[in-house]
Amino acid sequence: MSFLGHRSLMYKQGSSHSQDPMLKRDCFEDILEERRNSSDLKYALRCYAPVLYKGVTPCKANMLKNIVLQSDQLHYVINQVSQESGEAPDIIQEEASVILEEMAHRLQISTVRCFAFALSKAFKTLFQHVCVNEEGIQRLQQAIQEHPVVLLPSHRSYMDFLLMSYILYTYDLALPVIAAGMDFMGMKFVGEMLRMSGAFFIRRSFGGDKLYWAVFSEYVKTMLRNGFAPIEFFLEGTRSRTCKSLTPKLGLLNIVIEPFFKGEVFDVNLVPVSISYERILEESLYARELLGVPKPKESTSGLLKARRILSEDYGSIHVYFGQPVSVRSLAQGKVNRSTYNLFPRHIPRKPMEETQSFVNDTAYRIVRLQEDNMVLKPWVLMASLLLQNLEGLELSVLTEQTVWLRGLALSYAAFLDWPDQAPTAKVVSSSLALHRGLACVSGDRVSLVVGEPLGPVTPEEALFNRAVSVLSCASYRNQVLHVFLRPAMLAVAMHTAASSKKNEVYNCFSFLWDMFSNDFILCPGDTDFEEACYLLVKTGAVQMPQQDIVMTDIGQPTLSFFNGLLEPFLQGYQVVCRYLCEEASEGLTEKQYIPAVRSFAVKLILAGSAG
C-alpha cells in the first residue's frame, strides 16, 4: 500500500489525500441494468463459486462454533470467570455455548438465493440505478485471496448490509459475515433470515461481561484467522441519522487487527466501502427520531407497513469499494509487534497504549476514506444553499449559486456525480423533482416544504413540522460537509479571531477543532490547519502574506458561505451552553438532558431569540 507514504508526502505540500489532483476514481457500472434485462430467478439460482482466501474450504457454521468453544482463549476466560464466581466451569462453558448460539451466523446459500431474488425485485422498483465501481470489485477479489479481508462500509440505512451481500453475490465474491446489532433479533422471522444470510448478532453493550467479550472476540478472530469469510461491520457502530459520518467505535476493529499483531496472520486488509444514497429510505424517520419521536422498534409487521416506501422513487445508489488498506503497512514503524511475544497468545490482554492509539488512528483514517469516496449529487449542493436561505430564493439565483458551489466543490476534490451533458437548469429541476417532498418551486421561488397538518396547529406543532423539513434537508447538506469542513473552520476562525495574525487564527482554529472533534471526523495528528490554508489559498479566497491570513477581494462569497455552513453547529453549542448556564439544575441525568435542551431550544425559537 502506498497509502501512508502518499499521505505523508502530501502533508509536506500542505495538502491532503483528498486534494490530490492526481486522485483517480474508478468508473461505475449499473448492476440493475442486467437485472432489468434478464431473469431474476435464473440469477438467483445461478452457479455461485467465489474465490476464497488461499483456497480454504469454507467452514460449516457448526464446525466454527466448535472451534470457538474449544479454543484455549475461551477456556482461559471460562476458568477465570469460574474462579471469580465460584460456578463450576461446566456451567460457564454452557453459558458460553448459549451466548455463541445467540450470536453465531448460519450462512446458507439457499437463503442468500432467496434474498437475491427478492432484493432484485425490490431494488428495481425502489431505485433507478445501483452503481458499483468494478475496479474496486476486482481489487477486492484479489485481496480476498491474499489476506483476510474486513469490509468497512459506511452506515446510513438498514439497506446497507443487504446491499453489500447482494453486490458480492452478484460479482461471485465470498459472502461476508456481518456484525449486526441485537435489535434485529426482535424481528423473529427476519432476524433468522438475516442470520442465514450471514449476519451474526451482538449485544449493543456488554461492558463488563468478560465471558461475552471472550466468546465474541474469539468468534470473530476465528473467522478472520482462517479466512472463512470476509468480516463486515460498521465502524460508525450505528446508522448515522444525520448523514454525516459518526466518530468510529473501536471495539471490533481492535479484535480484527489483533491477529496481525500476534503474527497469526501475515496481514489484514481493511476495505473501506462508501455507500451513497440519492435518497435515503429512512429520510423523514430520521428527522423525527432526532426530534425525539421514539424510533419505531424493529418488528416484522413494521417492516411490512414500510411497504408503502416501495411506491416511491429513491434515485440511485452508488457503492464505491475503496483501495484495500494493509494493516501491516499502516503499522510499520508505529507498533512494535514483538511486545506481544512475552505473553502466551491465548491470554487476553488489554491492548497497549501504542496499539490503542494506532487502532484509533486507523479507524479515523478509514472513515475519512469512506467520506472521500462518497458520491455527492447536485441536490446536496442545493440543499446546502437552501439551508442558508430558509426564507427561500429565486430559482435563477439558486441555479447560479449551485453552479458556483459546484466549481468550489470540484476544486476541493469532491466526488460529484453531475450529469455531464445536461444543461444546469435541467439538473436543478430534476433534483427538485426527485426531492419534491423537501423543496418546492412556487412561482419563481424555491423554498422548503413544511408539512401542513390538518386543522388548527399550536405554535409548537408548527415549529416541529418546520424542524422536520429543515433536518431532512440538513441530512443532505451534511453529506458535503467533509469536503468543506477544514476550510470552513478556517473561515470561522478568521471571522472570530481578533486579528489576522496567523497564530491568532490558528488558536481559534484549534478551539473549533477541539470542539468539533465529536461532530466531524478530525484525526489527531492530521495537519488540518495547513490543509485548510492550502485549500483556501488555492481557490483564491485567502492570501497569506508573511505572518497573516487575510481575505482576498474575491474571497467574500466563499468565506461567507463557509461561515453560514457551520453556523447551525455553532448555534447548537451556544444553545446548549445557554441552557447549562441559565436553566440546568443540579443532578441533571443524561436521560433528562436531551429533552430538556430540546424544549429549551423550542422556547428560545418561539421567543424569537434564536434562529
Place this chain on the structure above:
Amino acid sequence: MASDSNSSESQRIAQQRLRIIAGHLQKHKDDDSGTIATECKAEANKGTVPRKRQEIMKWNGWGYSDSKFLFNKKGQAEFTGKRYRLSGMVLPSLQDWFENTFGASVNHKSPATPALNASAVPPASLNEAFVEDLKATGIPFSHEAEDRVFRAHGHCLHEIFALREGKKFERVPDMVVWPNCHNDVVKIVELACKHNVCLIPYGGGTSVTSALECPPEETRCIVSLDTSQMNRILWIDEKNLVAHVEAGIIGQDLERLLNESGYCTGHEPDSMEFSSLGGWVATRASGMKKNVYGNIEDLVIHLKVVTPRGVIEKSCQGPRMSTGPDIHHFILGSEGTLGVVTEVTMKIRPIPEYQKYGSVVFPNFEAGVACLREVAKQRCAPASIRLMDNEQFQFGHALKPQVSSIFTNFVEGLKKFYITKFKGFDPHQLVVATLLFEGDRERVLQHEKQVYDIAATFGGLAAGEDNGQRGYILTFVIAYLRDLGMDYYVVAESFETSVPWDSLCFSLLLSFFRVLDLCRNVKERINRECKERGVQFQPLTSCRVTQTYDAGACVYFYFAFNYRGLADPVHTYERVEHAAREEILANGGSLSHHHGVGKLRKEWMKESISSLGVGMLQSVKDYVDPDNIFGNRNLL
C-alpha cells in the same frame, strides 16, 4: 618442554612427568581403558586442515576444491570428487528442478573469477616490532595475500559473492599466525598486548554472520590467529567420560580420532566437516543430535581461554557447580571478542551400538509440526528429528542420483503411488520428517515404534530409511549447491531462529502454532520484499524445523533467487534478509539459535537482550580486554 632452567627441581618434575606418561602408554597397551595423554608438540600433526588451506579447499566457495556440482555437457548435474556418497554420481532431475524453480537456464552462466587477483588485496601493514618478537618465538606466520584473504571472510553470501566477482577488499588481516599449542597462544596474546596489535581468532572459517570480517575502521595491524594446527586430543578420561582436546580441532577429525578409541562426542553441527571446537564454543553451537548429547553448552566441562588479562580456567572439573554465574557462559557465545579458546574438556560417549535412519511423510506442514510438538512433549525425540517443508522435499527429490537397477526404480514408483494416490496426499503439500535413532538395537526399535505411532495419529506415514538418510546427506552438500547456483545467476543463503511452540490444536486440519505462523509470515515477507525490490523471478523460500525442545523449536530457512536483471543482487539480498529477520523478531523468534550474532545482526542486540544486558556484556569486555586487542567487533 619448558626446561631451559637448570634447577634440579624442574628436572625432577620433568622426569616425573615422563614417567607418568610412560606409565600411561604402558597401561594403554595392556588395557584399553584409562587415560590416554599426549603432550603439546609431542606428536606430528594429523589434522585434515593444512596451514595453506587453499591447497585443498576452495578459495572462493565451499569445501574441498575437488568436490563441486556442475552441469556436464549433456546438461546433467554431476557431483565431482570421491569424498561424499554423492560424489561421482549423476543427478538427472536436478537440472529440471533448478530451471523450473528459479527460472534459470544452464545456458546463462555467471562464472567466477578464476584466481585471486593479488592486486585487489590491500598491502599488509605490519607492526615490525611485533613481527620481530614473533619471529623470536618460532611460531610460524605468513603475510602472503592468499593466506590473508582466505581468513578475511566467512561464508556469508556477500563474502563469497565478492570473492567470485574479484571485488577489491577494504580490509583483510595483515598477517596470519599458526600457534601450535596453548603456550604459543599465550605468547602471541602477550606480544599483541605489548605491541597493540589486533587479534582475530580463526577456527574453521565457516561463520555466516560476518564475524570474521575485519572492521574497516581498524587502523592497527590485524593478525589472524589460525587455530587449525592446535588439533590434538590431549587425553581421554574413560572413567569420567571426558576428553581434553585442543580447540582448533575440526569436527570430522575430533569424531574420527575419538572413534578410534571407541568414543564420540555426538556433537554434529551441519558444518562439522570444517568447523572447529573453539568455534563451537565461541558461537554457542548446536548439533543435530542434541536430543541425546546436548548442545555445546551441555557438553563443555572445562575451558581454557587466553585473554589479554591472562588465562581463564576453572580449578576443577566437577560436573556442576554453584559458584556464582558460570564463567563459561561469558566465553560461550563470546564470538572471539574476549580471547582465544585453546583447550576444552568435553563429554564423550561410547559409540552407539546401533543407528537407524527413518522418515515419515505428512499430508502437510501443519500436521508435521503438530507431530513434532507431540514428540517433544512426550520427550521421546530421537537423536535427530527434522521436518522439511514441501519445497525442501521436492528439492531433496531433485538430488536423487540416477538409479542403477530397474527394480529399485519400480519400488520407488510404487511407494510414490501409494503415498500420493492411495493415501490422497497432495505432492505439492506433503512434507517429510527425517529421523535418526541411536542406541542399542532393541531400544532403537522400541523407540522407533513409539515415534511412528505418534506420527500415525497426525496422519504421518513411514517412508523408509533411504529418504531419511538422503535428508541428512543433503545437509552436507547443500553448501556446495550454493556455489552451483552462483554459477548460474542464483544467490542463496540460510538463516535460523528459535521460537516457542504456542500450540493450539483442534483437529488434524486445524492447528495453530506460533512456529507455523512464523514460517508462513517469514516466507510471505520474503516473497513480498523480493517483489518490491525488483527481483524478476519468484524466489525459493523453504524452511525446516531442525530441533525440538520442550518449550519451542529451531527453524531453519533457505532463501534463494535468480538475480538476473538486478544491478546489485547482494544489496537486494541483504535488504530482504534484513526484512526477514525483522519479521522473525516480530513473530516471537530469537535473533539466533546457533549461528550467532557476529556483525550481521549486531543492530538487534539491544532489542534482544535489553540495553542493560548489553551493558553487562560490555563491562566484561572492558575488564577482560580493555585495549580491544580482540578487535573483531562482533556482538556489541
